[in-house]
Amino acid sequence: MPQMYYSHALREALIHEMDRDERVLLIGEDIAAYGGAFKVTSGLLERYGPRRVRDTPISENTLVGLGTGAALMGLRPVVEIMFMDFIALAMDQLVNHAAKFFYMYGQQRPVPLVVRTPAGGGRGYGPTHSQSLEAWLMHSPGLKIACPATPADAKGLLLTAMRDDNPVLFVEGKLLYQEQGEVPAGDCAVPFGQAREARAGSDLTIIAWSRMVGEAVIAADALAAQHGIEAQVLDLRTLVPLDVESIAAAVAATGRAMIVEEGPTTCGVAAEIGFRIFETAFEYLDAPLQRVCGLDAPIPCAGALEQVVLPERSRIASAAYRLANA
Amino acid sequence: MSAAPSPALTSPDRLRLYRQMHLVRRFDERVMELFGQGLIKGTAHACCGQEASAVGVCAALGPHDQVSSTHRGHGHLIAKGGCVDRLMAELFGKETGYSRGRGGSQHVAAYEVGFLGSNGITAGGLPIATGAALAIAHRQEPHVVVAFFGEGATGQGAFHEAVNLGAAWKLPIVYVCENNLYAMGTVISQTSPVPHVADRAQGYGIPGVVVDGNDLDAVYAATVEAVTRARAGAGPSLLECKTYRIYGHSKGDSERVYRTRAEEATWAAHDPLVLAAARLRADGLLDDASDAALVAAVYDRIEQAVEFAKTSPDPDPAAAATGVFAGE
Secondary structure, three states, X not given: OOEEEHHHHHHHHHHHHHHHOOOEEEEEOOOOOOOOOOOOOXXXXXXXOOOOEEEOOOOHHHHHHHHHHHHHOOOEEEEEOOOHHHHHHHHHHHHHXXXXXXXXXXXXXXXXXXXXXXXXXXXXXOXXXXXXXXXXXXXXXXXXXXXXXXXXXXXXXHHHHHHOOOOEEEEXXXXXXXXXXXXXXXXXXXOOOOOEEEEOOOOEEEEEOXXXXXXXXXXXXXXXXXXXXXXXXXXXXXXXOOOHHHHHHHHHHHOOEEEEEEEXXXXXXXXXXXXXXXXXXXXXXXXXXXXXXXXXXXXXXOHHHHHXXXXXXXXXXXXXXXXXXX | OOOOOOOOOOHHHHHHHHHHHHHHHHHHHHXXXXXXXXXXXXXXXXXXOOHHHXXXXXXXXXXXXXXXXXXXXXXXXXXXXXXXXXXXXXXXXXXXXXXXXXXXXXXXXXXXXXXXXXXXXXXXXXXXXXXXXXXHHHOOOOOOEEEEEEHHHHHOHHHHHHHHHHHHOOOOEEEEEEEOOEEOOEEHHHHOOOOOHXXXXXXXXXXXXXEEOOOHHHHHHHHHHHHHHHHOOOOOEEEEEEOOOOOOOOOOOOOOOOOOHHHHHHHHOOOHHHHHHHHHHHOOOOOHHHHHHHHHHXXXXXXXXXXXXXXXXXXXXXXXXXXXXXXX
8 A cells, every 4th residue: 555645645535536526626725826835735736727726815704605605506615724723714604604504594405515724733833823623613513524643534534525415624634744654545435423443452542533643642652662551542533423432432441531632621622522421431431531632722832832732642641641540 | 887788678577576576575564564473483684675676686687597695685585586485484483494494584595596595694695605606607607696785794804805706706796785774773884984885896896886776677777787797707796786674674673763764754755666666657567456456466475475384384393403414
C-alpha cells in the first residue's frame, strides 16, 4: 500500500470523486491558483478548470450559503474554510441554514454539502488560527462531523462525506497534513459512525479523534514501555454520528476510560462522551472517568504557553497512569 | 438604465395577476384573523400592501426560475405558484403543510415551484439564492434566481457578501429589495447613509433601479429588464421596490408607534390593489360586477385553504426528532 501524506490523501479523495461525479465542485478562499493555505487543492485548478475549482472573496458566511444553495439545486459542493476559527464567521449559514433545511422545510430536499476546515494548534498561530471548535457544531443538530486522524481515513472519510446527502463538517488536523501513512488506492470510502481501535490495550481506554489519536497512541506506547500499562486507544473518526456502541463496548472491556480533546474543557465533546459513558456503561467503570482537554484559555502564540494550553502526550500519559492506578 | 421593451402582458395575464394580488392580500388578512381567534400560533408577518412587488416580480419568471424569500414571504410563495392550502396548513402546524409543520410561517420551501424558502434570518436567503444562481451558471442553464429581501437586510454582512460575490461572478440573479421603510420599527433613514437601497449597487458595479413597488406594471417591467440581463450572462441587478406594509411588523405590532397614521393614510391612497384595479377599469377589463365576483372567488379560495388546514392532521409527536438527517 502506498505511503502518502494526509494532505495528499485528501487531494486523492477530491480527485477520485471529481472524476467520478460531475456534480462535485470546490469553493473556497485561495483554493485554486494558490492551492489552498495548506496546499490540499494544489493542482486541481489545472486539472478541473475554474468552473469546478473556484476562488472566492473572503466571505465565509456566504461561502457556506453558496454551497447550500448550490446543493439544493443538485450540485455537491465542497467548501473550504481556511481555518476552523473562521467557522465563527459562517455560523449563521451553517447552523441556521445548512443544518436545519432538511428538517425545517419538511424533509423535501437534502443539503449535500461538505465544509472542509483545518483545526488545531501546535504551530504557534495563536488565538484565532488554532482552535478546535467541534463542540459548537456537535451542539447543532443536522450537521455530521468527521475528524480523520490518519491519511487513510482522511481519504476514506472525505469520500464518504462527499457522497452523504447531509451537510458534513470535515475537520482536518492542521498538524496532520504532513503526517504520512498507508492509503489504499481507488475507492476506499470509510463509513461514518464506526470507531476504530488505533491501539489495542486492556488496562484502560483512551477515546480521541483527529490529532489527539496520534498523541494518545504515543502516550500509550510510552506507558507500556515504562510501566507495562496497556492502554487501548479508540479513534472515533466521526463525532456525528457518534459510535456510542463501540465506546460502551470498549469501556465495558477495560473498565477505565479517559477522553482526550484538543478543544477547551468546558462544555467540550469530552463532556458529552463522558455522559454517554455514564448512560451506557456506568456499571462497568472501575474508576471515575477522566478527561484531558485544552485549558479554558485562548490558545497563545508562544510555544512555552501553547504547549501548556493544548493537551499533549506527556499530560495524556500522566493522566492515563493515574487512571490505571486509580 | 436604458428602457428595454418588456413583453406586454395580455389582458388575461393582467386579470390573473390582479386576482393573485387579491389572493395574497386576503391570505394574510385571514391569517391575522386566525391569529386573533387563536387558531394559528407562533408568529407571522403580513405582506399586505406589498403585493405588487411579489406578484410583479414573479410574473417575470418562469417555472424553472428560483426565488428565495424572507420572513414576510407568503406573497412570494403564492406569486411563484405555491398552493394556498399547503401554506395555510403550514401556519396551522399541520402535517399537510409545505414544511410538514416543522417550519411555520417563516420557514416554508416549495421546491417544485422554484421556491427555495422563506427565511427567519434577515438576509439569510441572499447567500442561498446566490448559490442557486451559481448552480444554474455552472450547468449553463437559461434560468435565473430572484432573492427577495427587505431594506433592513442591508445592515447585514450577508447582504453585502452575497451581492458582491454575485456581481463579481456575474451570476444570473436579481436582488430585489422590498423597501417598506421600517425594519420592524426602525426607519431606514436612521440606519442607512444612502437615500435608496439601489444606490448600494454602485459599489458592486451592477445596475441599481428604483421602482414604485406598489405599481404592478412598473415592477413587472423593471424585473423583465433585470431578468433579461441576468439570462444573457450580464450579471445581477439590484431592484428596489418602494413599498409599505399596511399592518404592523408582525401580529404583535398593532400600535405601530414608530410611524404616524397620516403617513399610513398617504400610502393607503397608493394601495397596489387600488392602483391595479383603476388601470384595469380604465382599459375596460374590469367593472364593479366583475371586480366583486373576482374578490368573492378569492375569499372562497382562502376559506377552502382554511378548511383544508383545519381538517388536516397534526404531525405525529413520535416523529418530532426524526428526519433531522436525510437517508436515515
